[in-house]
Amino acid sequence: MTKKPFDGQSAIANGLLDLVHTNNCGSLSIPARGGFSYFITFTDDHSRYGYVYLMRYKSEAFRRFEEYRLEVENQTNRKIKALRSDRGDSQRDEVLIEESSKEPQHDSTTSFKPSIHTDGVPVLCRSTRESRVPERYGFVGLTSQLDNDPKTYEEVMSDIDSDKWLEAIKSEMDSMDSNQMLEDIKVWLSTQFSMKDMGEASYIHGIKIYRDRSRRMLGLIQSSYIEKVLKRFKMEHSKMPNIPYASALESIQYAVQCTRPDVAYALSVTSRYQACAGEAHWGAVKSILKYLKRTKDMFLIYGGGELILEGYSDASFESDDDDAKSQSSFVFKPNGDVVAWKSSKQDTTADSTTEAEYIEALEAAKEAVLDEKLHPRVGCGT
Numbered sequence: 001m002t003k004k005p006f007d008g009q010s011a012i013a014n015g016l017l018d019l020v021h022t023n024n025c026g027s028l029s030i031p032a033r034g035g036f037s038y039f040i041t042f043t044d045d046h047s048r049y050g051y052v053y054l055m056r057y058k059s060e061a062f063r064r065f066e067e068y069r070l071e072v073e074n075q076t077n078r079k080i081k082a083l084r085s086d087r088g089d090s091q092r093d094e095v096l097i098e099e100s101s102k103e104p105q106h107d108s109t110t111s112f113k114p115s116i117h118t119d120g121v122p123v124l125c126r127s128t129r130e131s132r133v134p135e136r137y138g139f140v141g142l143t144s145q146l147d148n149d150p151k152t153y154e155e156v157m158s159d160i161d162s163d164k165w166l167e168a169i170k171s172e173m174d175s176m177d178s179n180q181m182l183e184d185i186k187v188w189l190s191t192q193f194s195m196k197d198m199g200e201a202s203y204i205h206g207i208k209i210y211r212d213r214s215r216r217m218l219g220l221i222q223s224s225y226i227e228k229v230l231k232r233f234k235m236e237h238s239k240m241p242n243i244p245y246a247s248a249l250e251s252i253q254y255a256v257q258c259t260r261p262d263v264a265y266a267l268s269v270t271s272r273y274q275a276c277a278g279e280a281h282w283g284a285v286k287s288i289l290k291y292l293k294r295t296k297d298m299f300l301i302y303g304g305g306e307l308i309l310e311g312y313s314d315a316s317f318e319s320d321d322d323d324a325k326s327q328s329s330f331v332f333k334p335n336g337d338v339v340a341w342k343s344s345k346q347d348t349t350a351d352s353t354t355e356a357e358y359i360e361a362l363e364a365a366k367e368a369v370l371d372e373k374l375h376p377r378v379g380c381g382t
Contacts, residue, residue, distance in 0.1 A: 019045035216304030226296040245277040264343040302337040313364035315356040326356035330364040
């Protein structure tokens with residue numbers, strides 16, 4: 001039995017929206033701007049007019065289809081009669097079919113053996129470049145398995161298989177409990193660190209936590225850590241030997257990041273001269289350590305009350321005499337208590353004070369976006 005030659009022609013739908021082709025692509029190795037890792041296409045078989053929608057998660061396919069359906073049906077005053085896909089992801093396809101079954105009819109074809117030339121339309125959206133393997137490679141392995149496992153908690157809960165993921169985690173936790181794995185880990189950790197099982201924490205990474213329930217106040221202090229730093233650099237009696245300049249700055253930086261925003265600017269300035277530190281720079285670092293010694297019992301205090309997030313930013317024009325770059329600083333304070341801060345030299349050279357302020361405002365806005373996502377989870381307004 002001989003096969004008939006393929007003449008290169010295929011049947012075309014008689015009218016607009018009689019048949020719509022759809023294809024889902026992702027996840028992309030490099031996400032697009034906005035974190036989009038997937039895209040889905042819809043192409044009308046009659047007019048060959050196509051739409052492309054970006055998606056962060058593959059589970060957004062039905063929502064994008066609804067956007068497409070509403071737009072094209074309103075524009076053409078016609079209804080989608082059939083939707084054709086290659087069944088690349090059968091589980092999500094079934095959701096799309098189930099949700100859209102009231103209107104269009106879903107027409108699926110197998111991706112490995114099409115009964116008709118259905119790839120003619122989706123191919124138009126693909127690149128014509130061929131990926132060739134260099135001849136120096138003696139072996140090439142290809143896999144057909146898709147790596148669509150969610151990578152964050154939000155992806156898990158938005159996935160159509162969220163119940164299965166939760167069931168798998170519960171099964172894993174039950175297995176660890178039955179084998180007393182968590183108890184063994186606690187015993188080993190107690191031999192390596194000063195710790196206790198449950199209860200209120202007293203120390204976290206060298207930060208001591210004070211609580212005053214009657215006044216609804218909480219305090220953070222790093223006096224023990226600062227004492228260790230002073231002892232390491234032999235600064236208990238204000239005597240500083242020849243020690244690595246960068247090492248001293250690194251020790252100060254941890255205190256700045258955790259509980260000492262008052263030293264952020266001084267650290268920013270002295271850290272610029274690590275490659276060519278002179279006597280004056282050594283003296284500046286020594287002064288910072290002396291200041292920390294005098295103020296080692298200084299607290300960051302957090303009180304009770306309504307949580308309203310406030311942010312402040314400022315910039316000094318051409319504060320660096322070496323390269324004429326400006327200094328940027330910002331601080332965010334919910335209920336008047338400091339939770340986020342930064343002081344650093346700007347990456348670009350501003351031509352005016354206005355430009356320097358705009359650059360700093362942009363950096364502060366980035367931090368504000370992160371804080372805005374965090375604080376609603378703990379009941380904080382903005």
